[in-house]
Amino acid sequence: MEVLAEQRQQMIMEMFSDSKVVKLKDICQQTKCSASSARRDLQILEEQGSLVRIHGGAKAKHDLQREMDMTGKSTQNVSAKDRIAQLAAAKITDEDVIFLDAGTSTLAVVRYLRPEQHLTVVTNGVIHASQLADQGIRTLLVGGMLKNTTKAIIGTKTVRDLQRYRFNKVFLGTNGVHDEYGLTTPDPEEAAVKQAALGQAEEVFVLADGSKFDAVSFVKIADLEQVTLITTDIPRVVFDKYSRQTNILEV
Template sequence: MLTPERHQLILTLLEEKHTIRLQELIDHTHASESTIRRDLDTLEKKGKLRRIHGGASSLSTVKEEAPMSEKTEQFHEEKRIIASLASRFIRKKETIFLDAGSTTNLMIPHLDPSVIVVTNGPEHLPMLAEHGITTYLIGGFVKPGTRAVIGANAAENLRQYRFDRCFVGVNGITEEDGLTTPDPEEAAIKKNVLHQSLNRYILADHSKFGTRTFTRFGSLEDAVLITDTSSPLVKTLQKNTEIEVIHP
């Protein structure tokens, strides 16, 4: 494959996925790792993409979110280890909020049955019930694709609760824009949850760093970040927030 063809393929893949790992690009182009790294460096210098740890992300502001079926498959091993680490912060009999999402879902097998869970993630319910965990689902509009409960009714329902800890997903993290997510209504839920929690945690695999999505819902100092990367960007962000790094 000629260099211009590889560059176009890389940009096409980024347009579809918004973030992509180095190994995926190697698999798609059948080029060597060193060649792909040079391609990414060249495209970043031309202002076509942003390099992130282990891959690249689109420069455009992401306004759409991948469906839950796709999220569940992406970076599953990293998410599993992040979820395991996050669950270690929880004490018996605490009340916690579990955000809708694929990483928070993986926390459920690690929860002690004595905790109380409030969630806006209907997909969490079967596993929470299976583990005998007292659960409250906030009511509202069920968002197609991610299946998160959002909207005015959800926000109103949420106001009555206070949490010992919350565990919240994120779509983008940058030094300039903080914590972002594509949907303003979902952002409102996340923002309220952070404000109503004594201890706050953001669960983010490496693909979220260096990515900016449509709606800001928090600052870097608002929560502990739990992630699987120790990239230079994470080291920069540690100036503003506490970061727990796992190494899959």
């Protein structure tokens, strides 16, 4: 029996209760419609503000673009972030030049850095720079515009500053880790900063607790193959799926 367009669209929205990302092929299979009909449904739902189309499917709009401020993020998954930070810090060797992305996952790394390591730390995080200076660690804060919510320095000047440097290791946070859509974040300008740092690195580590897996946000940062993931508390089936594409260090 043919499913009416309104029914299909309701079925599509119900699919989001089981998955954070709905793929076009799954819509066609579940609603028994053609790809062109599914695309029209997604266009209508996007115009209604219910979702945002992405390559090969769609993601709920509010999840794609929503971003907590630093206060809100700092209360989430604190224990997991701390364990991830300890493993990340263990990857740093004496006299390394590193980049610490703005964000609470990378901020947790700061407390494990020591002056006697003789590090040079470049960051676009204002809070990061302050804490690093308090610990007596050589710190460079890149220039640019301050984003009030995340206390990150962003913009074209930030990207230009980063392109002047070379890093032994880069540590990034992310809002989403997905086996098809890669690493994503809500803000295009923060994504540009992460991409600039990644392009100047010998090694790139992405710090992501279990809540970030199978999630997709608005702007792509990089493919999984470009980084090493440091994580904890992920099910074995998730570990196995993502380890096919990238190196995973699990606490």
